[in-house]
Amino acid sequence: MAGDQGAAGGPLIGVLALQGDVREHLAALTAAGAVPRAVRRPDELAAVDGLVIPGGESTTMSKLAVLFGMLEPLRARVRAGMPVYGTCAGMILLAEKILDPRSGQETVGGIDMIVRRNAFGRQNESFEAAVDVTGVGPVDGVFIRAPWVESVGAEVEVLAEHGGHVVAVRQGNALATAFHPELTGDHRLHGFFTEMVRSAR
Amino acid sequence: MSTTLPTTGQTPETGTARVKRGMAEQLKGGVIMDVVTPDQAKIAEDAGAVAVMALERVPADIRKDGGVARMSDPDMIEGIIAAVSIPVMAKSRIGHFVEAQVLQSLGVDYIDESEVLTPADEVNHSDKWAFTTPFVCGATNLGEALRRIAEGAAMIRSKGEAGTGNVVEAVRHLRQIRHEIARLRGYDNNELYAAAKELRAPYEIVKEVAELGKLPVVLFSAGGVATPADAALMRQLGAEGVFVGSGIFKSGDPAKRAAAIVKATTFYDDPKIVADASRNLGEAMVGINIDTLPASEHYANRGW
Numbered sequence: 001m002a003g004d005q006g007a008a009g010g011p012l013i014g015v016l017a018l019q020g021d022v023r024e025h026l027a028a029l030t031a032a033g034a035v036p037r038a039v040r041r042p043d044e045l046a047a048v049d050g051l052v053i054p055g056g057e058s059t060t061m062s063k064l065a066v067l068f069g070m071l072e073p074l075r076a077r078v079r080a081g082m083p084v085y086g087t088c089a090g091m092i093l094l095a096e097k098i099l100d101p102r103s104g105q106e107t108v109g110g111i112d113m114i115v116r117r118n119a120f121g122r123q124n125e126s127f128e129a130a131v132d133v134t135g136v137g138p139v140d141g142v143f144i145r146a147p148w149v150e151s152v153g154a155e156v157e158v159l160a161e162h163g164g165h166v167v168a169v170r171q172g173n174a175l176a177t178a179f180h181p182e183l184t185g186d187h188r189l190h191g192f193f194t195e196m197v198r199s200a201r
Numbered sequence: 202m203s204t205t206l207p208t209t210g211q212t213p214e215t216g217t218a219r220v221k222r223g224m225a226e227q228l229k230g231g232v233i234m235d236v237v238t239p240d241q242a243k244i245a246e247d248a249g250a251v252a253v254m255a256l257e258r259v260p261a262d263i264r265k266d267g268g269v270a271r272m273s274d275p276d277m278i279e280g281i282i283a284a285v286s287i288p289v290m291a292k293s294r295i296g297h298f299v300e301a302q303v304l305q306s307l308g309v310d311y312i313d314e315s316e317v318l319t320p321a322d323e324v325n326h327s328d329k330w331a332f333t334t335p336f337v338c339g340a341t342n343l344g345e346a347l348r349r350i351a352e353g354a355a356m357i358r359s360k361g362e363a364g365t366g367n368v369v370e371a372v373r374h375l376r377q378i379r380h381e382i383a384r385l386r387g388y389d390n391n392e393l394y395a396a397a398k399e400l401r402a403p404y405e406i407v408k409e410v411a412e413l414g415k416l417p418v419v420l421f422s423a424g425g426v427a428t429p430a431d432a433a434l435m436r437q438l439g440a441e442g443v444f445v446g447s448g449i450f451k452s453g454d455p456a457k458r459a460a461a462i463v464k465a466t467t468f469y470d471d472p473k474i475v476a477d478a479s480r481n482l483g484e485a486m487v488g489i490n491i492d493t494l495p496a497s498e499h500y501a502n503r504g505w
Contacts, residue, residue, distance in 0.1 A: 018467055024226060064463070162213075
C-alpha cells in the first residue's frame with residue numbers, strides 16, 4: 001500500500017481535495033519535507049502513505065465523500081492504521097460521533113471522541129489565540145467557526161486545550177486539531193504529522 | 202471572545218485579517234447558493250452547498266420587479282440562519298455601512314457588499330476594516346478587486362451579470378483579472394509603481410499580487426452561472442469556487458440542479474462527471490442575452 005517515495009525522499013501524503021483549504025495544506029506539507037498530493041478518488045487514496053483532511057464545510061465534505069464512493073475506502077484505510085490528520089472540518093470527520101449531526105452526516109471515524117460543531121460560535125466569534133500543543137509547543141491557533149472536543153475515550157491523548165475545551169487530540173496514527181495551522185506559515189504541526197507518517201511506514 | 206488562555210494568559214483576538222480571509226479559504230472548491238426562504242436554504246445545504254446567500258429576491262426577480270433593491274428583512278435572515286448549519290451570507294447595498302452593521306449584529310458569517318442591490322453611495326464603498334464580519338465584494342477587473350481589498354474585503358468574486366443566466370460576463374471578468382495578474386508577474390520593481398497608478402490601487406497590494414501570482418484573498422466566480430458546465434468552466438478559468446444566484450431556484454428541479462452544480466464544481470476537470478451531472482436536470486432558467494440588456498440595467502457597472 002505504501003506509495004512511491006518522492007524525489008526529495010519524503011513520504012507521500014495526500015490531502016483530501018473534495019472541498020476546503022487544500023492548497024494551504026499542500027504547501028505546508030511541502031515545507032515540512034513531505035511529498036503532497038491532492039486526493040479525490042479511491043485509486044489516489046490507495047497510493048498515499050498518509051492523509052490530511054483539510055478545513056472546509058464538514059457537511060459538504062461528508063456528502064461529497066459518500067457521493068463519490070470515498071467514505072468506505074477512507075474508513076478502511078484509517079482502520080488499517082494509515083496516519084491521518086484532520087483540521088477543523090477534518091477533525092469532525094475523524095470523530096466517532098458528532099454531538100449535533102445534520103441528518104445523514106457521516107464521519108470517517110478513527111478517534112474515539114464526540115465533537116461539537118461550530119462550538120466556539122459563528123464567524124463573528126472566530127479568533128486567533130496561542131495554543132500549547134504537547135510535543136510541538138506553543139502555536140498560533142486560528143479558530144474559524146471551530147469545533148471542540150466534547151469528550152474523549154480512554155485511548156485518546158489530549159494534546160491541547162483552549163478555554164477549558166479540548167482542541168487537539170491524538171489516538172494512535174490519527175491526529176486532529178480544531179484550529180488551522182495551515183493558515184499560519186508555521187509548519188511544525190505538519191512536520192509532526194510527517195514524522196508520524198515516516199515512522200508508520 | 203472574553204475567555205483568557207490558561208497557558209499564556211493572552212486574550213484571543215476576533216475579526217483579524219487571518220480569520221476573515223481564512224474563513225473564505227474554507228469555502229474553496231464549493232458552491233454558494235442564493236436562497237430566499239429557510240426551505241430553500243435546507244435544499245441548498247442538502248445538495249452540498251458550502252454556504253447560502255440569504256436574500257429577499259433572487260437577482261432575476263430584482264431585474265423583473267425593478268425599483269430599489271435593499272438589504273433583506275432581518276426576520277428572513279434569522280430564519281435562514283436558524284434553518285441551516287452551514288455559513289450564511291447576506292447582501293448590503295454598496296456604501297450602505299448601516300445595513301452592514303445590521304447584518305453584523307444579526308450574526309451573518311459574511312457580508313456581500315453587492316452591486317445586485319441598488320447602490321447607496323455613488324462615491325464610497327463601506328470601510329470594511331471597521332467590521333468583525335468579513336466582506337466579499339464583486340470586481341470586473343484587477344484594479345477594482347485590489348481597491349476592494351484595500352477597503353478590507355476578505356474575498357473577491359467576479360461580478361458577472363447577475364440574474365441573466367448568461368455566463369459571458371463572469372468569463373470576461375475572470376479572464377480580465379487573470380490576464381492582469383499574469384501581466385503584473387512580468388513587471389520588474391520599477392514598473393510596479395506605474396502599474397499601481399494605472400490600476401488605481403495601493404502599491405503594496407499590487408506588489409503582493411505580483412509576487413504571489415494571485416490575489417491575496419480567495420477569488421470566486423459569480424453572476425450568470427446556470428448549469429454544471431458553467432460552474433466547471435469558471436473553475437477551469439481559475440475561480441476557486443462558485444456563487445450561483447438565480448440559476449438554481451429559477452430552474453425546473455432546484456434540488457437536482459443544485460446537487461449537479463456541486464458535483465461539477467468539485468470534479469471540474471473531469472468531463473465524464475460533468476456530463477453525468479448535466480443529465481436530465483429539467484428546464485434551466487431562461488436567461489437573457491447581455492446585448493439586449495440596456496446599459497442602465499447592467500449591474501456590473503455599479504461600484505468603481
